[in-house]
Amino acid sequence: MNIELAYNNYRNELIKYSERIVYHREVAEDICQESYIVLLFEAQKQHIKSPRSYLFKVARNFAYDYLRHKKIVENYSQLFDTSVFELPSAEQLAxxxxxxxxxxxxxxxxxxxxxxxxxxxxxNGFSYAEIAQTLAISESGVEKHLMKANAYCRQRLNERLA
Incomplete structure (x- = not known):
């Protein structure tokens, strides 16, 4: 079957197929055109037994590539949401x-x-072993000091901030 004839025969079906994957008519039309271009190039290199199957396979791959790209763009746009980088107010700083x-x-x-x-x-992010060496005490001594310090700070902060 002629490649151009195959494209014309399957164009609407291919667009509908792509649209079911990407949920966007214009993107589906672009995918259909890109698939046809790939089919044309491949047909020059090799004999394609089933142009319809080839077109749908290429369209499916383009559609999934589009969805992957769209997801990456959405993730990055959320990462760099400018509202996250707003400077705190003078009241917040105070x-x-x-x-x-x-x-x-x-x-x-x-x-x-x-x-x-x-x-x-x-x-400073020291480990228990580093603190033990610095203060010349055992690691269990460090652990006891930190447990008591945490408990004391928690209690005092609750009192002062309540």
Whole structure:
């Protein structure tokens, strides 16, 4: 069967098929045209036994490529939503500064070794082993200091922020 004749015979069916996948008429028409172009190029290289099957296979691949691309674009547009990057207001900054001051004050209330263990772990990201070596205490001692520091800070922050 002639390639042009195959395209003309199956064009409407191919568009409907593509539209059922992508849910967009204009995109389905573009997919149909792209499929025809691929069929033309491939027909020059090799004999295609069933142009209809080939057209539908190519159209299906284009449709799925379109959907994958659309999903990627949607994901990236959500990632870079400008509302996420809005600067905080002066009021929010003042409130954040107040919270930071309260947290600093509560941490300062901790006994020295407990405060050091807490700061090394929470702020500097030290492991228990690194803190133990720095403070010359056992890892279980570090664990006890951190448990007590966390409990104390939680209690004091609840009191101060309530």
């Amino acid at each position: 409130t954040n500064d107040q919270y930071a001051d309260i947290i600093r004050q509560v941490i300062e209330e901790l006994p020295e070794r407990r405060r050091m263990a807490f700061i090394l772990h929470k702020i």
